[in-house]
Structure formats: structure tokens, C-alpha cells
Amino acid sequence: MRLLEERILRDGKIGDGGVLKVDSFLNHQMDIALFCKMAEEFYKLFRNEHVNKILTIEASGIGIACITGQVFGCPVIFAKKSETINIAGDVYTARVESFTHGKTYTIMVAKALLTPADSVLIIDDFLARGAALSGLSALVRAAGAALVGAGIAIEKVFQHGGDSLRESGIRIESLARIQSMENGRIAFC
Amino acid sequence: MRLLEERILRDGKIGDGGVLKVDSFLNHQMDIALFCKMAEEFYKLFRNEHVNKILTIEASGIGIACITGQVFGCPVIFAKKSETINIAGDVYTARVESFTHGKTYTIMVAKALLTPADSVLIIDDFLARGAALSGLSALVRAAGAALVGAGIAIEKVFQHGGDSLRESGIRIESLARIQSMENGRIAFC
DSSP, rough: OOHHHHHHHHHHOGGGGGEETTTTTTTTTOOOHHHHHHHHHHHHHHHHHHHOOEEETTTTTTHHHHHHHHHHHHEEEEEESSSSSSSSSSSEEEEEEEEETEEEEEEEGGGGGOOTOEEEEEEEEESSSSHHHHHHHHHHHHHHEEEEEEEEEEEEEOOHHHHHHHHOOEEEEEEEEEEEEEOOOOOOO | HHHHHHHHHHHEEEEHHHHGEHHHHHHSSOOHHHHHHHHHHHHHHHHTSSSEEEEEEEETTTTHHHHHHHHHTTTEEEEEEESSSSOSSEEEEEEETTTTEEEEEEEEEEEGGEEEEOOEEEEEEEEESHHHHHHHHHHHHHHHHHEEEEEEEEGGGOHHHHHHHHHTTEEEEEEEEEEEEETEEEOOO
């Protein structure tokens, strides 16, 4: 998606440890007008898949997911994170390792909210090593729901998280696919 | 707002320790169609205040804030939470005590995102003892921005967080105001 790529080139910054900082429009301040364009793009890609629920993960996926939910006309669930392994209540859980934050946490969704009758689209802001997406798809699987696919804002292709997830049969559509971020220069696929 | 009150009566549950659980439509699964109605209500209330930025706090405020941002046509910032007191970087910070989770954390917003030129509307899902709203208004004050007011989905009036904040001059508009939650019964003001 050219609009998003141009925005990344204009306002994205490469931080310490190869982190792409998109704080000014994606995951701290959120440019809602841009999110609307992204949501329309996700709708074009998945409109024929009978999506009835969108699933994302707190915190930075929620904004894009909600605007996308508006376009699809369906509710949005955000998986909650906890550093505790033992979670009380009637929830599906998965363990997720965060490389950015250097810790492992549990993500969960209430069993009442995901059922075998659901066709779920996962939405998230980043796909890097694929840990969050892998955990979210495990929640969908545990619920017996159908996973329609995943809509991602920015995929860091060079971190290869998408490879094995695509091989496992998950349809992943990323709006901006970054090939490399070497020498302070961002190159798209 | 009658629609929200009716939804709370229908789908809200009173949990342990007097917690109002609205997981099925507000802060785990999010009913985006309802959020659109709430956003229109916030717009009616604050449309003449020249709002150019919406501020909320992760995670459960983000959804409502983003849909509201769409109606106002402005970007949305979510303050980030950290359990660490010492935060690196060019950020405004405030300390917030969470009674629900029994801990104190730091909230922060990048200095680059809030300036004296901004007229800020705070949006959040709950107002109980007022800790989060107090922290968010401190961030706006630290930035020298104008605080237009706060739009809250559900105010637990009997926990009195709104009292001192209103006395300090902050305009607070809550769409559902709960007077009491005794004997498993929710009563609105």
C-alpha cells in the first residue's frame, strides 16, 4: 500500500536494535484517517470471507482493528496480555515470546467470545518474528473457530516470522512489507 | 445515554469486589456499532471546543478513542503504561494508582506529540476513583496544552473520582452514570 509505505519513509525512524519507530502515526499517536484507508484495503482483501469477528492483541493493534471492524461491520476482540502463567476464569490462553520487550507472557481470550461458529480475521500492527500472530492463531484454533487470515500493517519480511505461518496455511496480507533496514535505509519488497 | 445504559443492564455483570464486568461489549470484545453511537454523543457534547487531539490510555480506552477520533477528524494518542518509574526518552510522565489491579504505574506520552498548540479531549472507558483521568490531565498540563474536557463511557459515581476533578475545573461528560451497584442491582443517576 503506497500511502503507508510513503508514510513510513517520511515519518518512520530506525531506533536502537533495529526497531522501526512509527510512534507518530501508528502505535503511540494514531493517524485515524490513515487507519481508515488501511481498513478499506483490508476490506478489499477479505470482503468475501464472511468475517464476523476481528481479533487483535493489546495495545497497539486495537486502534487499527477497531477502524477495520467498523468497515466490516463486526465486533472486535482484543486478546489480553498477562505476565502470569496461571490465569483464572474461562479463557483460552497461549504463550507469546516478545523479542522487543525480552519477556514471555500469556495472551488470553474469554471462551464465551470465540466459538466454532466464528470466522475470524486477525489484525495487528506489526509482523516480525510472528510470535503474536502465532499466539493469536492458537487462540482461534483452540476455540474451534475458522481463521480467515491475518491483516498486518507492517511486515518486517527480513525477520521471517511470516514464512512458517504462511507455510502452515494461514493467509497473511501485509500492507507494507519491509525487505531490509540497513544503514538507516528502509527498503520495501 | 439510554442505549449504553440499556446495554449495561442487559450484558453487564457485577463481579467480585464490586467490579462491573462489561467484557462482552466494551473492554474485551468491543461492539463497534455501539462505539459509533457513543462517539457521536461525544461529538455533540464537544463539537464547539476545537478539539484537535484525543488522548486516552492503553488498553481499553483505545477503541472508543479511535472511533471518536474518526468522528472528530483528529489523531488519537494513547498514553503508555509502565511499571518502571524511570522512563528513558523525551516523555511527559505521571504516576497512576490502579485500584482494580492493586499497583501503581507510570503513564507517559512523547513530548513531540503534545504541545501548547493542542486542544485535547480525553476519552476513557471508565471513571471510578479518577486515578487514570487525573494522570492523563497531568500529562496535558505538563505539555502546556489546553484540556477541553473528558468524555467517559461509564462513570461509577458512587466512587466519587469525578467530584474533585470537576471541582478542579475539568469538564467531564459521562455517557452512563452509575449511582449504585448494591445487591447485584445496577442503578443509574
